[in-house]
Amino acid sequence: MRARLIHRFDYRYTKPVLLGPHRFCLRPRPQGFQRLIDYRLEVTPDPSQLYDLLAAGGDTITRGRFLGETRRFTVTATSEVETFAPPLIEACLDEEMAQLPVAIGRLNPDLLSNLQGWTPSATWVPPGPPVAPSRSGWAPAATWRC
Numbered sequence: 001m002r003a004r005l006i007h008r009f010d011y012r013y014t015k016p017v018l019l020g021p022h023r024f025c026l027r028p029r030p031q032g033f034q035r036l037i038d039y040r041l042e043v044t045p046d047p048s049q050l051y052d053l054l055a056a057g058g059d060t061i062t063r064g065r066f067l068g069e070t071r072r073f074t075v076t077a078t079s080e081v082e083t084f085a086p087p088l089i090e091a092c093l094d095e096e097m098a099q100l101p102v103a104i105g106r107l108n109p110d111l112l113s114n115l116q117g118w119t120p121s122a123t124w125v126p127p128g129p130p131v132a133p134s135r136s137g138w139a140p141a142a143t144w145r146c
Contacts, residue, residue, distance in 0.1 A: 002037070007077040016069035019045075024062040026077035031058070038080040045070045 007026050024043075030036035043050065047064040055061050 002080065002082045005077075005079045005081065007075075009073075009075045011073040013071050013073075016071055017073075018069055019066035019073060022047075022064045022066075024064065024075065024077070025059060026075075026079075027060045027062070028079050028081050029059055030081075033084045033086050035082045035084075036079065037082055038078075040076075040078045042074075042076045042078075044072070044074040 005028065024041060026041065027039050028034065028036055041050075041062055043064060045066065045068070048067045049063070049065040051063055053061045053063060
């Protein structure tokens, strides 16, 4: 399915104002079962600076800075996305995994790597040599366990 999304903010002020720095988090994230086809951001008054940053979570954040006074501030973000139906869970499982819950010994090897290091009591045992806190930070310790 294709969809066009329009986010519009229109602020009007009775007296001239100075606009501070702004962060615009309006771009749809293109991942999983959604594809970003088009994105436009229109800002009035024109920013003196407008640039994109990538957040740690993968979102694109647009930063804007402004000079001078204004009585009106308008932001319009127009996006076009295409979404896809995710596959049914049954399509992701092979015949041996059709019965849920799946026994640990029968897990798909792709999933097994996500569980390695976790003990039955749900505590994490990191791979490699154990480490423990010391006065100067973290240091190797032969007897430390999670």
